[in-house]
Amino acid sequence: MLASVFIVMGSLILIVGVIVFNGAPSLSLQILTQTSEGGFYLGAGGGFLNAIVGSLLLALPATGLAFIIGIAIALYLQKDFLNPSIANFIRICLDILWGVPSVVYGVFCLTIMIAIGMTGGSVLFGIIALTLLEIPIITRSIDESIKMVPAGLKETAYSLGSTKVETAMKVVRRQAMPGIIAGVLLGFGRGIGDAASILLTVGDSNYFPTSLSDQTAALPTMILNLVSMPDQVVQNKAYAVAFVLLMIVLLISIITRYLTKKSSKHIIK
Amino acid sequence: MSPSTLNDLFKNKVVLGGIVSLLLSILSLFVLNNLVFFVVFLVIFIILLLFNFIKITRKLYDTLGSRLMLFVTASIIFLFFLLLIILIQGSLRILSEESLPSLLFSSTWKPFSGEFGLFAVIIDTLIVTAISMLIAVPISLLSAIYIAEYAPKKFKNIVRPFIDVLAGVPSVVFGLCALLVFVPIVRDDIAPFFGSNISSGFSLFTAALILAIMVFPIIISLCLESFNSIPIALKEASLSVGATKWETVKKVIFRASGPGILAAIFLGFGRAFGETIAVSMVIGNQELIPSSLFGPGQTLASLIASNYTEVSSIPILASALIFVALLLFIVVLIFNLLGYLVLRRASKRWKY
Amino acid sequence: MENPKTIQIETKALNVAIHNNQVLKNIDIQIPAKQLTAIIGPSGCGKTTLLKSFNRLLEIQDGIKIEGEIVVDGINIMSSGLNVPDIRKKMGLISQKPYPLPMSIFENVAYGLRIHHDKNQKELAEAVQNCLQEVGLWSEVKDRLHDPASRLSVGQQQRLCLARAIAVQPEVILCDEPTSALDPIAAQQIEKLLLKLKKDFTVILVTHTLRQAKRVADHVIFLYFGKVVEQGTAAEFFNNPKNPETKAYLAGEIS
Numbered sequence: 035m036l037a038s039v040f041i042v043m044g045s046l047i048l049i050v051g052v053i054v055f056n057g058a059p060s061l062s063l064q065i066l067t068q069t070s071e072g073g074f075y076l077g078a079g080g081g082f083l084n085a086i087v088g089s090l091l092l093a094l095p096a097t098g099l100a101f102i103i104g105i106a107i108a109l110y111l112q113k114d115f116l117n118p119s120i121a122n123f124i125r126i127c128l129d130i131l132w133g134v135p136s137v138v139y140g141v142f143c144l145t146i147m148i149a150i151g152m153t154g155g156s157v158l159f160g161i162i163a164l165t166l167l168e169i170p171i172i173t174r175s176i177d178e179s180i181k182m183v184p185a186g187l188k189e190t191a192y193s194l195g196s197t198k199v200e201t202a203m204k205v206v207r208r209q210a211m212p213g214i215i216a217g218v219l220l221g222f223g224r225g226i227g228d229a230a231s232i233l234l235t236v237g238d239s240n241y242f243p244t245s246l247s248d249q250t251a252a253l254p255t256m257i258l259n260l261v262s263m264p265d266q267v268v269q270n271k272a273y274a275v276a277f278v279l280l281m282i283v284l285l286i287s288i289i290t291r292y293l294t295k296k297s298s299k300h301i302i303k
Numbered sequence: 304m305s306p307s308t309l310n311d312l313f314k315n316k317v318v319l320g321g322i323v324s325l326l327l328s329i330l331s332l333f334v335l336n337n338l339v340f341f342v343v344f345l346v347i348f349i350i351l352l353l354f355n356f357i358k359i360t361r362k363l364y365d366t367l368g369s370r371l372m373l374f375v376t377a378s379i380i381f382l383f384f385l386l387l388i389i390l391i392q393g394s395l396r397i398l399s400e401e402s403l404p405s406l407l408f409s410s411t412w413k414p415f416s417g418e419f420g421l422f423a424v425i426i427d428t429l430i431v432t433a434i435s436m437l438i439a440v441p442i443s444l445l446s447a448i449y450i451a452e453y454a455p456k457k458f459k460n461i462v463r464p465f466i467d468v469l470a471g472v473p474s475v476v477f478g479l480c481a482l483l484v485f486v487p488i489v490r491d492d493i494a495p496f497f498g499s500n501i502s503s504g505f506s507l508f509t510a511a512l513i514l515a516i517m518v519f520p521i522i523i524s525l526c527l528e529s530f531n532s533i534p535i536a537l538k539e540a541s542l543s544v545g546a547t548k549w550e551t552v553k554k555v556i557f558r559a560s561g562p563g564i565l566a567a568i569f570l571g572f573g574r575a576f577g578e579t580i581a582v583s584m585v586i587g588n589q590e591l592i593p594s595s596l597f598g599p600g601q602t603l604a605s606l607i608a609s610n611y612t613e614v615s616s617i618p619i620l621a622s623a624l625i626f627v628a629l630l631l632f633i634v635v636l637i638f639n640l641l642g643y644l645v646l647r648r649a650s651k652r653w654k655y
Numbered sequence: 656m657e658n659p660k661t662i663q664i665e666t667k668a669l670n671v672a673i674h675n676n677q678v679l680k681n682i683d684i685q686i687p688a689k690q691l692t693a694i695i696g697p698s699g700c701g702k703t704t705l706l707k708s709f710n711r712l713l714e715i716q717d718g719i720k721i722e723g724e725i726v727v728d729g730i731n732i733m734s735s736g737l738n739v740p741d742i743r744k745k746m747g748l749i750s751q752k753p754y755p756l757p758m759s760i761f762e763n764v765a766y767g768l769r770i771h772h773d774k775n776q777k778e779l780a781e782a783v784q785n786c787l788q789e790v791g792l793w794s795e796v797k798d799r800l801h802d803p804a805s806r807l808s809v810g811q812q813q814r815l816c817l818a819r820a821i822a823v824q825p826e827v828i829l830c831d832e833p834t835s836a837l838d839p840i841a842a843q844q845i846e847k848l849l850l851k852l853k854k855d856f857t858v859i860l861v862t863h864t865l866r867q868a869k870r871v872a873d874h875v876i877f878l879y880f881g882k883v884v885e886q887g888t889a890a891e892f893f894n895n896p897k898n899p900e901t902k903a904y905l906a907g908e909i910s
């Protein structure tokens with residue numbers, strides 16, 4: 035038993051260690067603050083700021099959209115609004131969507147892009163793919179935390195003359211706040227790190243995207259591009275990008291901890 | 304809308320103002336064809352809407368709000384079926400040119416000469432997923448039990464957040480590490496050890512290895528969650544009748560959180576089965592029926608990643624890839640439904 | 656008899672079934688206005704159910720069947736087409752376990768004011784202060800109005816719930832064993848409050864301590880297995896019970 039713990043911890047520490055030790059040295063101010071125009075892939079200077087910006091431009095709107103959609107659905111799944119058996123059916127659908135590999139969302143968007151004659155990729159479809167990917171994650175996380183809201187609390191809100199929507203938006207939402215924050219950040223983390231869905235939808239670019247129909251670079255796809263280069267020096271830059279991605283994931287988890295703690299001071303047990 | 308709601312609506316001057324300004328804005332757009340007026344009236348309308356409308360007629364707010372939520376909820380169901388329909392629609396083309404059996408049971412994948420047999424890829428997918436689960440399930444389960452039941456509290460407090468963070472590490476990062484660490488290890492040590500000397504390191508086994516590692520944190524953290532929800536009284540009851548700790552684990556914990564463990568395994572399976580990027584980075588990307596675990600291969604998901612760039616030059620390839628995505632979707636669908644049924648039966652039987 | 660009282664709530668042949676289990680059977684009661692009515696009875700006899708039917712809170716559960724009439728101020732609140740939130744606003748409910756809303760102390764009291772009345776910040780602050788003073792909580796919390804309500808003690812929370820309920824200006828206050836989760840001193844505070852509140856509100860108090868009912872009630876309703884066994888003024892009920900079951904209950908033979 036102890037051996038298996040060692041295997042697990044060892045392999046996971048190995049992963050983190052490899053990225054940190056290979057990535058941190060290649061990191062420099064220049065690589066973080068310049069775009070990859072002018073031969074970043076060829077061993078010349080430049081950096082991957084455009085990929086950082088691109089990733090944020092994809093993941094932030096996607097998370098925002100998925101959050102709005104997710105919270106609406108999660109609140110509506112309560113038995114105040116929806117018959118519990120229908121709600122459970124929707125939960126199963128969402129669980130299936132959660133399990134669907136992200137590449138399927140990529141193919142879905144690619145199919146639509148081919149159908150409307152769009153080639154090469156665009157920010158818009160990247161956002162759509164990530165939104166689809168994040169909706170089930172965010173919705174089900176919020177849903178689980180709403181399920182924990184005590185029935186007595188809702189009764190209290192109704193007793194004060196609240197309507198259903200007021201109860202949902204003002205009371206249930208506040209009580210479920212830590213879960214909502216955790217769910218949204220979980221979704222954001224999945225979105226910003228996912229390569230398969232955006233690989234098929236956003237294309238690539240060495241510049242900052244300026245419109246929704248532009249192609250864009252993103253952190254995960256840039257890693258793939260870098261490791262496929264023949265030059266060893268260029269390949270090593272992939273670790274710097276991966277390091278940044280890892281730091282973002284770490285940051286998300288720290289922020290989650292901080293915010294859930296902060297937002298749970300009002301929670302009624 | 305009931306008449307009383309309508310009454311509420313028109314009694315209110317602000318709302319009336321809002322409706323008038325909306326009408327004016329439509330008027331100015333279509334009749335006067337003046338964009339400036341349109342925007343001005345629209346802004347007035349929105350301001351009125353935001354500040355008063357909602358506050359004053361609560362009933363309307365309630366109706367609108369729940370309608371809106373209903374709409375969004377209905378559209379997610381719509382999305383579910385849309386996904387299925389678009390994928391089916393997209394695969395019709397390949398299905399009309401090749402029969403389903405020849406797609407599934409022929410093993411030559413040569414898109415450039417119009418051959419789209421998926422048999423080898425399906426076999427590879429099954430092998431990779433099976434091996435990764437064989438490695439991941441026992442190790443994760445034992446680790447979860449150790450962390451939950453045997454580990455000192457301090458250790459637990461360090462390990463749990465660590466595992467949670469790792470569950471969120473992007474797959475491309477895992478792939479990158481596999482490329483640097485596991486590919487050489489498989490090539491130089493593991494493959495020769497099993498008597499296969501020509502392995503390049505890009506192999507089914509390498510893919511399975513990295514998948515197993517990716518699945519560890521998922522299974523462990525879900526298992527820990529379900530272990531934690533076992534009432535302590537239940538464990539104490541078992542220990543107090545003289546059962547040893549391991550017996551308690553076996554009898555009480557496995558039974559009480561059986562459904563949770565099962566769910567964790569299903570989820571891990573789904574992740575391994577559909578993982579695209581990490582696999583495509585280390586599996587060698589060749590559509591071959593494997594002669595050895597240490598030879599190259601291709602899974603369904605990685606097939607999409609390594610072929611999608613050609614879709615504009617070979618139109619039918621797009622359809623073939625959509626068909627592959629459809630296969631992935633259907634397998635996930637079936638496994639989820641199976642999992643759901645098993646869990647439902649189990650949770651009836653495993654009531655404690 | 657004293658001078659005739661106005662009747663605030665009257666039920667006519669009220670029947671309630673939960674999941675085909677007949678919980679309330681043919682309830683016919685009158686509850687006088689501006690008085691404290693105690694509903695007593697052994698555990699599980701349907702007291703909470705009766706109370707929740709007064710503000711139509713029962714129907715948010717599933718499997719509920721309600722028949723009969725509940726007339727409040729001459730209007731049958733069970734008739735369809737009424738605005739249920741308005742009915743609930745008229746009938747404030749204090750539950751057995753205090754549930755503050757997940758927000759600050761101030762916002763808790765202001766919640767009802769915000770949803771029902773259009774008040775500016777100043778009026779709001781005044782109203783909140785008045786309500787908190789009314790329940791004797793003001794001096795204890797005036798320096799930490801914006802702290803989470805969950806940090807108050809249970810007794811304070813229960814008084815906060817009272818303040819929050821009277822803030823929406825109900826006509827009736829329904830209390831479901833409001834003191835059962837409290838220590839004796841906090842319970843006494845609540846009792847005193849209820850006595851004070853009956854000047855302005857009709858108070859209905861569910862309790863299963865007979866002594867509490869004796870101390871505070873003007874009017875008593877005795878519920879047993881979902882039926883009203885006896886109802887009347889407190890004096891008559893305690894000194895001169897007519898029904899043998901009431902006598903047995905008062906003697907402590909059934910509980």
Ligand SMILES: Nc1ncnc2c1ncn2[C@@H]1O[C@H](COP(=O)(O)OP(=O)(O)OP(=O)(O)O)[C@@H](O)[C@H]1O
Binds near residue numbers: 697704
């Ligand atoms: N959700 C429910 N499903 C089935 N039966 C219920 C439900 N809620 C209440 N009952 C039944 O209704 C009856 C009355 O319940 P109620 O809560 O009104 O009792 P009570 O008089 O308030 O008891 P207590 O003094 O213990 O609070 C009980 O027999 C109970 O079993």
Ligand SMILES: [Mg+2]
Binds near residue numbers: 702703831
């Ligand atoms: Mg009760």
